[in-house]
Amino acid sequence: MCNDAATSKQRRYDRQLRLWGEHGQAAMEECSVCLINGSATSTETLKNLVLPGIGKFTIVDGAVVSEADLGNNFFVDESFLGSSRAACVTQLLQELNEHVQGAYVSEDISQVLESRPDFLNTFGIVIATQLPAKELQQVAAICANRLIPLIVVHSYGFMGYLRVVLNEHQVVEAHPAHEVPDLRVLAPPAELRAFIASRFGSFEALTSAQFAHVPYVVFLVKAVEQWSRANGGGRPKTYQHKKEIRVILEGYRRAGMQATQNIDEAIGAVNTALTLPTPKASLAALFAKARARVSELAAEAHAGSPTLHDSAVSPTQRRQQLAFWVMCAAVSSFVESDGNGLLPVVGTIPDMTSDTSTYVSLQAIYQQQAAADLQAVQAHAAHICSLEALPADLVSPDALKLFCKNANAVEVLDYSTLAGECESERSRAALAAAMGDDASAGALYLLLRGAQAYRAERSNWPGQGEDVEEDLPAFKQFVNNVAKELNLSNGGSAISDDLMLEFCRWGASEMHSVASVMGGIASQEAIKAVCHQYVPLNNTFIFNGLNGTTSVLTL
Numbered sequence: 001m002c003n004d005a006a007t008s009k010q011r012r013y014d015r016q017l018r019l020w021g022e023h024g025q026a027a028m029e030e031c032s033v034c035l036i037n038g039s040a041t042s043t044e045t046l047k048n049l050v051l052p053g054i055g056k057f058t059i060v061d062g063a064v065v066s067e068a069d070l071g072n073n074f075f076v077d078e079s080f081l082g083s084s085r086a087a088c089v090t091q092l093l094q095e096l097n098e099h100v101q102g103a104y105v106s107e108d109i110s111q112v113l114e115s116r117p118d119f120l121n122t123f124g125i126v127i128a129t130q131l132p133a134k135e136l137q138q139v140a141a142i143c144a145n146r147l148i149p150l151i152v153v154h155s156y157g158f159m160g161y162l163r164v165v166l167n168e169h170q171v172v173e174a175h176p177a178h179e180v181p182d183l184r185v186l187a188p189p190a191e192l193r194a195f196i197a198s199r200f201g202s203f204e205a206l207t208s209a210q211f212a213h214v215p216y217v218v219f220l221v222k223a224v225e226q227w228s229r230a231n232g233g234g235r236p237k238t239y240q241h242k243k244e245i246r247v248i249l250e251g252y253r254r255a256g257m258q259a260t261q262n263i264d265e266a267i268g269a270v271n272t273a274l275t276l277p278t279p280k281a282s283l284a285a286l287f288a289k290a291r292a293r294v295s296e297l298a299a300e301a302h303a304g305s306p307t308l309h310d311s312a313v314s315p316t317q318r319r320q321q322l323a324f325w326v327m328c329a330a331v332s333s334f335v336e337s338d339g340n341g342l343l344p345v346v347g348t349i350p351d352m353t354s355d356t357s358t359y360v361s362l363q364a365i366y367q368q369q370a371a372a373d374l375q376a377v378q379a380h381a382a383h384i385c386s387l388e389a390l391p392a393d394l395v396s397p398d399a400l401k402l403f404c405k406n407a408n409a410v411e412v413l414d415y416s417t418l419a420g421e422c423e424s425e426r427s428r429a430a431l432a433a434a435m436g437d438d439a440s441a442g443a444l445y446l447l448l449r450g451a452q453a454y455r456a457e458r459s460n461w462p463g464q465g466e467d468v469e470e471d472l473p474a475f476k477q478f479v480n481n482v483a484k485e486l487n488l489s490n491g492g493s494a495i496s497d498d499l500m501l502e503f504c505r506w507g508a509s510e511m512h513s514v515a516s517v518m519g520g521i522a523s524q525e526a527i528k529a530v531c532h533q534y535v536p537l538n539n540t541f542i543f544n545g546l547n548g549t550t551s552v553l554t555l
Contacts (some may be wrong), residue, residue: 009053009099012053012099013025013052013053016052020173020527020531020533020534023398023402024173024531024533025053027530027531027532028052028053028054028055028527028530028531029053029054029055029099030055030124031054031055031124031125031530032055032056032057032058032122032123032124033046033049033054033056033057033058033123033124033125033126033127033526034057034058034060034120034123034125034126034127035057035058035059035060035127035129036060036061036109036126036127036128036129036131036139037059037060037061037063037109037128037129037130037131038059038061038063038073038075038076038085038086038088038089038090038104039063039069039073039129039130039510039515040069040072040073040074040155040510040511040512040515040516041129041130041153041154041155041510041514041515041518041519041522042059042061042089042127042129042130042153042519043073043074043075043089043093043519044512044515044516044518044519044520045127045129045153045518045519045522045523045526046059046089046093046127046519046523047075047093047096047519047523048519048520048523048524049523049526049527050093050094050096050097050100050102051096051097052527053097053099053100054100054530055100055101056100056101056102056103057093057100057101057102057103058102058103058104058105058123059086059089059090059102059103059104059105060086060104060105060107060108060109060112061084061085061086061089061104061105061106061108062086062106062107062108062111063085063086064082064083064084064085065077065080065081065082065083065084065085065088066081067081069085071512072510072511072512072515073089073512074512075088075089075092075093076088076089076092077092084104084106086104086105086106087104087106089104090102090103090104108135109128109131109135109138109139110134110135110138113138113139113142117142120139120142120143120146120148121146121148123148124148124149124530125148125149125150125151125526125529125530126139126143126148126149126150126151127150127151127153127522127526128140128150128151128152128153129152129153129154129522130153130154130155130510131152131154132452132455132456133452133453133455133456134456136152136418136452137418137419140152140165140417140418140419141419143165144165144167144417144418144419147167147317149165149166149167149169149529149530150164150165150166150418151163151164151165151522151525151526151529152164152165152418153518153519153522154448154518155510155511155514155515155518156448156451156503156506156508156509156510157502157503157505157506157507157508157509157511157514157545158502158506158511158514158544158545158546159444159447159448159503159506159514159542159543159544159545160514160517160518160521160541160542160543160545161444161445161448161518161540161541161542161543162518162521162522162525162537162540162541162542162543163418163539163540163541164415164525164529164536164537164538164539164540164541165415165416165417165418165539166413166415166529166536167414167415168321168412168413168414168415169412169413169414169415169529169532169536170320170321170324170410170411170412170532171409171410171411171412171413171528171532171533171534171535171536172324172402172403172406172410172532172533173402173406173409173531173532173533173534174406174409174410174411174533174534174535175409175533175534176409180272180275181269181272181273181346181348181349181350182277182345182346182347182348182366183217183220183269183273183349184277184342184345185217185220185221185224185273185274186224186235186236186274186275186276187276187340187342188221189345189365189366189369191365191368191369192221192362192365192366192369193221195361195362195365196218196221196222199218199358200214200218200222203222203252208254208257208259211254211257212257212259212260212261212262212353213262213353213354213355213358214262214354214358215262215352215353215354215358215359215362216262216263216265216266216269216352216353217266217273217349217352217362219249219252219262219263219266220245220249220266220269220270220273220274222252223245223248223249223252223266224236224245224274226248227241227244227245227248236274241274242270242271242274245270245274246267246270249263249266249267249270250263250267261353262352262353262354265352265353276341276342277342277343277346277408278341278342278343279335279343279407279408280408282411283407283408283410286328286410286412287328287329287331287332287335290325290328290329290332291329291332291333291384293325293328293329294322294325294326294329294384294388295388297318297321297322297325298322298388298389298390301318301322301390302389319394322390322394323394323395323396323399324403326381326384326385326390326394326395327377327381327395327399327400327403328403328410329380329381329384330377330378330380330381330384330395330400331343331344331377331380331403331404331407333380333383333384334373334376334377334380338373338376339373343404343407343408344370344373344374344376344377344404344407345366345369345370345373346366346370346404346405347366347367347369347370347371347405348363348366348367348405349362349363349366370404370405373404374400374401374404377400377404378397378400381395381400411535413535413536413538415538415539416539416555421555422486422487422555426554427553427554427555428486428487428488430553430554430555431445431446431486431488431553431555432488432489434551434553435488435494435495436494440499440544440546441542441544441551441553442553443494443495443496443499444503444542444544445540445542445553445555446479446482446483446486446488446495447479447495447499447500447503449479449482449486450462450475450478450479450481450482451475451478451503451508453478453481453482454471454474454475454478455508457478458474461507461508462474462475462478462503462504462507462508463475463503463504463505463506463507463508464507464508468501468504468505468507469501469504471504472500472501472504475500475504476500479495479500502546511545513545514543514545517543517545518543521541521543525537537552538552538554539553539554539555540552540553540554540555541553
């Protein structure tokens with residue numbers, strides 16, 4: 001019975017398992033989401049988390065189902081008109097996936113936090129939608145203090161706004177678009193050299209059938225060795241050197257033999273294969289601070305830091321953070337010692353023309369070298385844990401294997417908080433540059449901030465009254481005040497009167513088409529945050545529905 005349930009689940013999630021694997025799915029199923037508000041944007045976001053199997057969700061919403069909801073929200077029903085919107089939305093969303101648990105609280109988030117200040121502490125991620133400035137600042141402050149990932153979404157007329165706040169976010173599996181196979185052509189492991197010498201010592205001794213199935217990596221290693229002997233033992237580095245390698249590879253062709261697909265593969269792989277797997281600049285920067293970061297986090301743990309041991313901060317999250325930096329420091333130590341400047345061998349090879357026996361033998365060589373490198377990294381990790389008096393089981397073998405396999409694409413993103421937005425000169429420059437772009441991203445951002453300030457003081461959004469133009473002068477003043485706060489020299493004056501009037505005309509309306517777009521993007525970023533896979537955007541996304549353009553700003 002259990003096997004049937006597991007098979008059914010695997011069939012249901014088959015496509016996404018190919019994207020983020022079983023461990024990514026496990027992270028999804030262990031996560032608890034708090035969704036603030038049950039509006040159209042909220043339900044479109046949560047729908048895209050319920051379908052792939054998020055563990056559980058809680059909707060916090062003190063509103064009742066209104067006529068407006070019936071016009072833009074597919075997850076409310078006419079029979080619920082006048083009753084709790086949170087209850088209605090929860091019921092209909094749960095129908096999408098019986099494996100997901102749902103709950104709701106029919107109160108505004110401000111009321112909930114007033115009576116239960118620690119309410120948000122148990123959630124793995126908080127998604128705040130359509131929140132006014134005061135409530136948003138309150139939620140953002142709690143999330144920043146407790147290191148809870150926060151995603152802010154707001155649909156406003158034809159505009160969509162998304163803000164991602166993930167604190168210090170580690171990405172182990174970035175899934176780069178163009179992965180380069182780790183074949184070590186310029187620094188072959190001893191076992192690979194021995195294998196090539198024993199099987200392919202002389203190409204002339206091979207039959208035509210054998211020659212046609214020589215793996216292209218063998219041709220590359222032999223060509224590099226030949227080039228190196230002719231060039232004083234050096235390694236090919238420049239474009240000219242690679243051209244000379246291609247000439248050598250062309251020379252391996254046999255006259256009258258048409259089945260030379262393997263040589264074509266070797267020539268095609270010259271640009272990517274003739275590189276050394278050294279840490280890229282961003283990874284080297286992480287390595288440079290990894291050891292000190294481990295000591296810092298370990299010292300906090302041993303000193304009984306209030307931040308670390310406060311029940312509001314997840315011990316699991318702290319453990320994951322410490323484990324990541326231990327792995328980072330361990331791989332750094334490996335590169336400096338055992339690896340001779342190179343990262344651990346990945347252990348997988350691409351498809352290539354070859355007979356089955358040769359390919360399997362070749363694959364085994366890379367896997368064995370990867371296992372040996374992993375063992376060396378494990379020794380470094382154990383040594384670091386011992387020096388810092390950390391638990392011996394802090395880093396699991398599976399996690400370390402995954403880290404080593406993806407080492408060159410590992411990233412750490414440091415997100416600014418909402419309260420600290422636009423404090424740095426760089427972020428202010430990014431906003432100023434976006435004021436005049438084709439997407440009007442900077443202008444729309446400034447207009448939304450102005451609208452939030454307007455609502456905070458007047459208890460309604462600009463343009464919600466009977467006469468839109470009557471609200472316009474006051475709205476302009478709020479926008480100019482926000483621009484001054486952000487130290488934008490031109491500020492509100494850089495925004496055209498037409499755009500400002502159009503924004504005012506929207507009257508904070510929540511259109512389903514925009515809500516659907518923003519819900520899809522917000523849920524995608526939430527999945528990245530939960531699984532620690534793929535690189536999430538950093539940190540502000542603006543959708544302009546007037547001309548169908550998007551922009552990402554780092555504020």
